[in-house]
Amino acid sequence: MHLPHGDVEIPAFMPVGTNGTVKAVKHNSVDDMGYTLILGNTYHLYLRPGMEVIKAAGGLHKFSGWKHNILTDSGGFQVFSLAPFRKIREEGVRFRSHVDGAYHEFTPEKVVEIQETLGSDIQMVLDVCTAPGISHKEAVKSLEITSRWAKRAKTRWENCRDDYQGKLFGIIQGNFYEDLRKRSAEEILELDTPGIAIGGLSVGETPEMFRDFLHYTAQFLPEDKPRYVMGIGTPDYMLEAVEAGIDMFDCVYPTRIARNGTCFTLDGNLALKNEKFRLDQQPIEPTCTCPVCQQYSRSYLRHLFKAKEILGPMLVTEHNLHFLHTFMAEVRQSLREGRFLEYKKNFLDRFQKR
C-alpha cells in the first residue's frame, strides 16, 4: 500500500497510538520492529493537547516524532464507547469531553478538517458504531446516518489543501443484520473512497457472529482497494480476517493486555502474573527473536509486574508488538507462497486463545 510516509506491506497489523503514542513503547522501538503505520485518535488529540498545539508543531508526525504513516480514527468509536455523554443528530454528534466535561460537537466535515490538520496519512470518516442487540430499526437509522456522513466527509475531503495527500476511508456499518451490511457496503462503495473499512465488529458479539459477519461483509469489497477491519487484534481473528481478504487491522488488545501482564506466545496467551511462572527461567516465547525474549525470563517479568515496576508493561508491550509483526510477516510470506490456509491451520492448532 502506498502512502505519503512510505509504503506499507499488507496485510498488516497497526499498533494503536491513541494519544500520539503507542502506550509504553518509544516510537523508535515500534520503528525497529518494522511497523510503518500506526494509529492516532481524532477525538483524544482534539481534546488534548488540542489542535492549536498540533498545528503549531506542524502536524502529528512532527509533534510526536513518528516518521512513518499514521492512520487516524475519526472519533466514531468514541461516539460508541462514550455513549452516556453524547447525542447523535443529523448535523453531527454532540458529546461531553471525558477530560473536563465540556461540550463539543463533531460533524463529518469538521472531523476531516481535524485529520487534515493532524496530517493523517489515512483518515477515517465519522461513523456511528453500534453494539450487538439493537433492533433492525435502530440499526437502519445508524447505517443511514453513517452513509450520509460518509458522503459529506468525502465532499469535504476532496476540498482539502493541495499539499495534503492523506487518503480517506469509508466505514461500513449495518450492525448484525445481513441486509443492512450489504446495503451499507453498497452505499459506502458508491463513494469510491481510496480504502474501505468494516466497522462495528468486535464490539461484544460472539466469535461466531464475528466470523459470520466478517466473511459476509468482506465479500462485497473490491480487491483493488485496501480493506480494513477495525478493532481486531488477536491472532485467531486476524487469520480469519486475512482469509476474508482483509489487508489491515488495528487493536488496543495486544498493548492493553501487555500492560496488564499478559503476553502472546505460540501456545496462546500467557498471564505472567500467575504463580506458576515464579521460577520459570524461560523467555516469554522460546522461539521469539525479539530483544525482550533475548534478555529476560518469565520469572523476572513476573517480578516486575508483581512489584508494579513500569519496565514490566514496557517490555511485554514490546514483545507483543514484535510477536504480531513477526506473525504478520509469516502470514504475508505464506500468501506469497500460496500456502496461507495451511499456515493458518498449523498456527491455530497450536495457538489456543483462552
Place this chain on the structure above:
RNA sequence: GGGGAGGUUCCCGAGUGGUCAAAGGGGGCAGACUGUAAAUCUGUUGCUUCGGCUUCGAAGGUUCAAAUCCUUCUCUCCCCA
C-alpha cells in the same frame, strides 16, 4: 521511677455486649481486557466430611450471649524524671 496509649484474621487498620468469621486498605491467588475515559477493572482470601469448628496478646471471671465488661499476667509505643 512516674504518667499515658495500645496489642484484632498474612500486614496496616475499623469495630467497644447480640445484626462479627469480624468494615476498609495492602498483600496473596485467580479472571477479564479486541477502531484505548484502561500501567485498568472484577472475583476471591481462617478451617470444614458444609452439620459445624476454631479465631481478635495470655489466663481466669461476669453474662443467656464477649473482639467488646472485670481481674491478673505479658508485650509494644509515647511523654516526664
